[in-house]
Structures are given as structure tokens and as C-alpha cells.
Amino acid sequence: MxxxxxxxxxxxxxxxxxxxxxxxxxxxxxxxxxxxxxxxxxxxxxxxxxxxxxxxxxxxxxxxxxxxxxxxxxxxxxxxxxxxxxxxxxxxxxxxxxxxxxxxxxxxxxxxxxxxxxxxxxxxxxxxxxxxxxxxxxxxxxxxxxxxxxxxxxxxxxxxxxxxxxxxxxxxxxxxxxxxxxxxxxxxxxxxxxxxxxHLRHLDHPNGAQDLAEAVLCVADDQLPFVRERFERYLGRPVDIDADAPLTLVRVTDLPDLLPGEQPPALPALIACTVTVPDTARVRALLEENGLPVRETGRGEPFVPAAAALGTALIFREAP
CATH class of the missing domain: 3.10.180.10 (2,3-Dihydroxybiphenyl 1,2-Dioxygenase, domain 1)
Known part of the structure; x- marks a missing residue:
């Protein structure tokens, strides 16, 4: 359904x-x-x-x-x-x-x-x-x-x-x-x-960005069950880090594994979003050419840390 x-x-x-x-x-x-x-x-x-x-x-x-x-x-x-x-x-x-x-x-x-x-x-x-x-x-x-x-x-x-x-x-x-x-x-x-x-939308981005894949919400460890239940009611389906869902929930203690070096500005907080691109190597080269720091997520995807992007990490995921 x-x-x-x-x-x-x-x-x-x-x-x-x-x-x-x-x-x-x-x-x-x-x-x-x-x-x-x-x-x-x-x-x-x-x-x-x-x-x-x-x-x-x-x-x-x-x-x-x-x-x-x-x-x-x-x-x-x-x-x-x-x-x-x-x-x-x-x-x-x-x-x-x-x-x-x-x-x-x-x-x-x-x-x-x-x-x-x-x-x-x-x-x-x-x-x-x-x-x-x-x-x-x-x-x-x-x-x-x-x-x-x-x-x-x-x-x-x-x-x-x-x-x-x-x-x-x-x-x-x-x-x-x-x-x-x-x-x-x-x-x-x-x-x-x-x-x-x-057809009127401007989709010719130099980084090749195609779609908005997910947002990442960081929560205190003891808040995770409550926040998960809340968003499952919103979405009408399970929310899980491995599920094909538009939201990823991460406990603050697990954040270094997902986004090394990141610190949430508050708890809970939306800390990142992910866009899909056809070629992450091309994106990495563009970012470095423009003087932006690039790290890798725990999944091996390039991202620009929040400290260099006005408070939100930008993750780039290669589209299938």
C-alpha cells in the first residue's frame, strides 16, 4: 500500500x-x-x-x-x-x-x-x-x-x-x-x-544535485524512543537508520560514527541533510576547489561540516 x-x-x-x-x-x-x-x-x-x-x-x-x-x-x-x-x-x-x-x-x-x-x-x-x-x-x-x-x-x-x-x-x-x-x-x-x-525549475546545479534524500535529526539517548514514536506517527511507517525513509534519527552518542567531528547545537536538532548527485568524486573536487573542507560520513559519503556551512552539514550521496 x-x-x-x-x-x-x-x-x-x-x-x-x-x-x-x-x-x-x-x-x-x-x-x-x-x-x-x-x-x-x-x-x-x-x-x-x-x-x-x-x-x-x-x-x-x-x-x-x-x-x-x-x-x-x-x-x-x-x-x-x-x-x-x-x-x-x-x-x-x-x-x-x-x-x-x-x-x-x-x-x-x-x-x-x-x-x-x-x-x-x-x-x-x-x-x-x-x-x-x-x-x-x-x-x-x-x-x-x-x-x-x-x-x-x-x-x-x-x-x-x-x-x-x-x-x-x-x-x-x-x-x-x-x-x-x-x-x-x-x-x-x-x-x-x-x-x-x-519544467520551470532550475535543476542545472554545478554539483549535479538531483534530489533531497533525507534529513538527519540528532536526539539525546533517552529521548530516542519518544522521538521515534512521534515521527512514526507523522510518517505512518517505521523510522530506522537503515530504512528507506526521509528521516534518519541518530543518538548523540552515535553521532561520531555517522558524522565524524560533528557536534549538535542543541538536543534534539536537525543537523544535516543529504542530496543525491550522479558523481561524488566530481562534487568533492568542486568543493575542494572552492575552498570548502570535506569529510566522510560513516557510510563513506562526502560531507561539508556544519562549522563551514552555517550550522548544517551537507551530505552528498551518489545516486544509484
Missing amino acids: PHDISRLHHVGHVVGDMAQAMALYRRLGFRLPPPSVPALAPRDGGVPVPFGAANTHADLARGFIELVTPVNAGSTAAGLPRDTRTVPLQAPPEKLPVLQSRIEATSARLADWRGQFEGLHILMFSSPDIDGAADRLTAAGVGHGGVNTVGRPVETPDGQRTETVRYLEIGHGEGGEAAHEPPVGRIGVVADLDPDFQ
Whole structure:
């Protein structure tokens, strides 16, 4: 029977300086478009002011890595490249205050996570049946905010089109989630990418990156059974280091065997993500040419340590 959560949709790398982060990811071999940031006029007829959060994506075949940073209205130039695109919010006047409030709340969460440490704080899984996934999560006692639908503007050769994005967020004190849930950031489920927009994605990365294979979550030894059970409810299947699952759980005492030299910034924490590439030797050469340190995982895969990659280790796995 097919799983209603099939793989990772995206991970979010929360950073303090978008320009610095983009320069790093380009040295890592990813192609990135200019970032975008929402904007809203403080009064009728006023000039829209960027606020909330700026982000950009390293697109992959079935997902992406997001770079995101909170933005304070009135100080938007700090850490943002000159080619950052402002996207004026468009909504009926009576709905703009609610939209603004939600964006500001998200920005505050991002700022809090960034204050804890730069690194991965967003983990979104992909589903071919998000309504079915929502029903299963509810039946399993997992609190979530229900399925939301938003439109994302996409530039095409024929002009701008709107891509429909459907998603849900887990937790936030709703439903049956325990109040002592480990704080690992934003977790949710997104409907699979729309195939009508797939051909518009930028997949020609110099490092050859193809897909997002896994995220790595490090936990305290005594938390492992609880965290494992929690994510098995989320995914609707077993989570195991040897399973074909989008999440790898590792005890802190086992971390040196998986990622030699790494230290988690907190427990629990998302400490790494893995992308597939056609040729790891080519990636290693590119990374070394760009002055980045390269180590090997316990599985023999090259990775750039978190200390050199703004708080998250980047692992490269050769695709079959």
C-alpha cells in the first residue's frame, strides 16, 4: 500500500545573512535565483515596505532546500542582496491585517530559531494525498492546523502564473500533541510538487544535485524512543537508520560514527541533510576547489561540516 507521506518536500535553512548564505550555497555548487521578500504599504497609497522573511530555493527534482531569514520592516537592506525581489501582498483590504499578522508571526518564529542557532529548523514532508495524510494524522492523535491552500506566483515564458500549494503544519498546541513536544522547529506536510510547473525549475546545479534524500535529526539517548514514536506517527511507517525513509534519527552518542567531528547545537536538532548527485568524486573536487573542507560520513559519503556551512552539514550521496 503506498504511503501518504512519500519523501521530503523541503528543508529550511534559517540564516542571519542571506547574501552570505547564498554565496556559501553557490560555493557548495547550487544554483539559486534572487531571493524574494513580501512587502506591504503601511498606509493607503504608501510605498510597500518589505517585512516578514526573505527566502530563496535550491530547486531539486522533487523538492528543494530553502534559505530563509527574518526581515524587520525599516531595516530590510541588512544582509539581503541588491537583486532581492519585493513581492507586494495582494489580498482584499479586510484580509490584509490577518495576512500581515501571520507573516509577522512566522518571522518572529524564524528570528527565535535563528537566535538559537543558524541551521535547519524547517522539515516539510511531501504527500501524494495530503487530505488522506491529514485524516490519518488526526486519527493518530497528531495535532495540526488543517490543510491550507495558497497561491505562489511563478514566472513563465508566457508570463506570470499561479502555482497552487497545499500544506499543513503539525503541532502549535493544537489537537493531541503533547505540550512537552521536543522543539525542532517547523514540521509539516506539503502536497507533491505540481508537475505542470516542474519544467520551470532550475535543476542545472554545478554539483549535479538531483534530489533531497533525507534529513538527519540528532536526539539525546533517552529521548530516542519518544522521538521515534512521534515521527512514526507523522510518517505512518517505521523510522530506522537503515530504512528507506526521509528521516534518519541518530543518538548523540552515535553521532561520531555517522558524522565524524560533528557536534549538535542543541538536543534534539536537525543537523544535516543529504542530496543525491550522479558523481561524488566530481562534487568533492568542486568543493575542494572552492575552498570548502570535506569529510566522510560513516557510510563513506562526502560531507561539508556544519562549522563551514552555517550550522548544517551537507551530505552528498551518489545516486544509484
